[in-house]
Amino acid sequence: MSDWLNQVFCEDALSGLARIPDGSIDLILTDPPYNLGKDYGNDSDQQSVAAYLAWTEQWISKALPKLKPNGSLYIFLTWRFSPEIFVMLKQRMTMMNEIIWDRRVPSMGGSVRSFSSVHDTIGFFVNRKDYYFDLDAVRIPYDAATKKARSRSIFVGAKWLEVGYNPKDLWSVSRLHKEHPERADHPTQKPLEIIERMVKASCPPDGVVMDLFMGSGTTAMAAKRCGRNFVGFELNAAYCEIIAARLASPPEQEMVKKRKPSKKTAKAEQPSTLRSKAA
Template identity: 80%
Template sequence: MDNWRNRVFCEDAVKGIARLPDGVADLIIADPPYNLGKDYGNDSDRMESAAYLEWTAAWVDAALKKLKPSGSLYIFLTWRYSPEVFVMLKQRMTMMNEIIWDRRVPSMGGSTRRYSSVHDTVGFFVNARDYYFDIDAVRVPYDAETKKARSRSIFVGAKWLEMGYNPKDVWSVSRLHREHRERADHPTQKPLEIIERMVKASCPPGGLVLDPFLGSGTTAVAARRCNRDFVGFELNPDYCKLIEQRLAALQPEADAAATVSTPCP
């Protein structure tokens, strides 16, 4: 496959990924269907459990062939299938973190027969010990009060105080409600804040991010905003058009003009 960088391929991920060169991606960000019956304009989120896990293994094996030895994978899941998928991935990679995305869902009703589910689970996996990871790019700044409290001479000039702290494995970032300025017409759109953190930490500048399930295109947008390349796949042609629109809306310095959306055959 030629001219595949910074392109959206509107087709089945497993088939499309097979055409990419091996070992080209620095980072894979995967937000696959959770198999909860969501409407993505097709039946991709409605499978029997065994079929879903078999399909997951198939796309994982296809995608991992495209990852560099120093590469990483982030995968979004829920508690329903994360145990099985994590075990499967541990047979192929090294697990570094289980990240909890607290969606900041307000306490309004919910089931009376179980606890309300208000988080997504994210697995962070790497290929090798020397995987790329830039913690300084994603440090969280300390507030003024914290810096003031650390005013003793032993803290003056301390790198950790000036640059901020390492993000924890619980990420409290609001989901994109209907009125949110980022919100696009997609049922499970992820916030840019989360995806950009992954890109900055785990893909070097000028590197390549692979997303097998682009959905609303947040990974593509985040990659271009962070001066990284991307390649991605999306089955629904309406979402492919949405991604193209979001990329076109980027500022010129994000090189939106270089992106091309390939329509379904």
């Protein structure tokens, strides 16, 4: 087994990517800092616009050679920077979808000088036409009322009625509230439901998913639960501890002990590796 497989490296992805052989990754699924001033224990989310876009182009250029020829990429972004970053990626890949994640934010508060922002933007890109994509793995079942309404003979035996419908490009999935059992001590944690959909659709069984900005480790958890391999990077040592705890927990247990990292711990950049017990 490769010495980098099913590991999360506690280091900067820009240097850590040298560990990963070119053409070895089936799916890049990543949620980089949005440059909105969030506290990740370092300055990665507090750059000038020019510096942020230059940094983004740098990691994209280093990461894409790691993809297999039929590989894919999903990237979470904010609407503030998605146009520029989509252009960067369109010069290298084919864009298949702009997916809108409706976070189901309550209708209260927000800006009084603009419309409230309640979504994240997700770009879905592929290398070439024969990219891996398993729609059947992520279809959404029709409810009983819909099936009953389509009970006429012309619909009997129709595959689409039995296996469900395409999830479309608007995903309405609630953000993780503070008391949610999945919630870890991370400010921008993504729901497993969304990440698992991407993994099942765009990474073959036993394939490899790479996340350059692991955060709380949701990509690694999703890959493990779905029977895929993973590799990733996380700069914050406190988040690396959270990832280790999540990967060591039973599959059905998503509760993570919430721990507020100290500023000293959060800022530490401690080279080490984490290995899943399933590796």
